[in-house]
Amino acid sequence: MFIGNIYITLKEGVLDPAGKAANNKLRDLGFTNINNIKMGKFIEVELEAESKEEAIRQLEAISEQLLANLVIENYRVEVVEGDK
Amino acid sequence: MFIGNIYITLKEGVLDPAGKAANNKLRDLGFTNINNIKMGKFIEVELEAESKEEAIRQLEAISEQLLANLVIENYRVEVVEGDK
Numbered sequence: 679m680f681i682g683n684i685y686i687t688l689k690e691g692v693l694d695p696a697g698k699a700a701n702n703k704l705r706d707l708g709f710t711n712i713n714n715i716k717m718g719k720f721i722e723v724e725l726e727a728e729s730k731e732e733a734i735r736q737l738e739a740i741s742e743q744l745l746a747n748l749v750i751e752n753y754r755v756e757v758v759e760g761d762k
Numbered sequence: 763m764f765i766g767n768i769y770i771t772l773k774e775g776v777l778d779p780a781g782k783a784a785n786n787k788l789r790d791l792g793f794t795n796i797n798n799i800k801m802g803k804f805i806e807v808e809l810e811a812e813s814k815e816e817a818i819r820q821l822e823a824i825s826e827q828l829l830a831n832l833v834i835e836n837y838r839v840e841v842v843e844g845d846k
Contacts, residue, residue: 679797685804686804687804687806697805700805700828700829703828704824704828707827707828709820709823709824711809711810711811711820712807712808712809712820712824713763713808713809713810714806714807714808715805715806715807715808716805716806716807717803717805718803718804718805718806719801719802719803719804720769720770720771720802720803720804721781721784721799721800721801721802722771722798722799722800722802723796723798723799723800724796724797724798724799725795725796725797726795726797727795736793736795736796739793740788740793740796743791744784744787744788744791745784
């Protein structure tokens, strides 16, 4: 079994209202040293695969087919643990 | 300036309906080798701080005060880039 991580982030130029709201709220709380917050997703996946390379291909496939919206989001995958 | 990452994940035992839905949908799509998906947040932050240690403390503070819901979520922070 492998454990993989998928990081999904908004592409440059795409509006990030949740990040903007967090930024504003942090300024209200006195964190004036926080300049820019970008909200993304962190997805942990357990999967079966023949090799680490195959696990990476599977993570890329599920990102493209379901988890990421490629119009506005980028994704990055990594395998952090595996028994093969 | 420092760049930090914050990872927010659901605590063990907390229901994860978005992860469950993704898992079900992936099985429908034929990814029967995907066993478990956990949905979390990945937050990128730019901040000013006197040192890397201070940057980490700031990231922990904003996680606890705003970004994470400590009743149901865990958080982890790291500083990935900095000029000091």
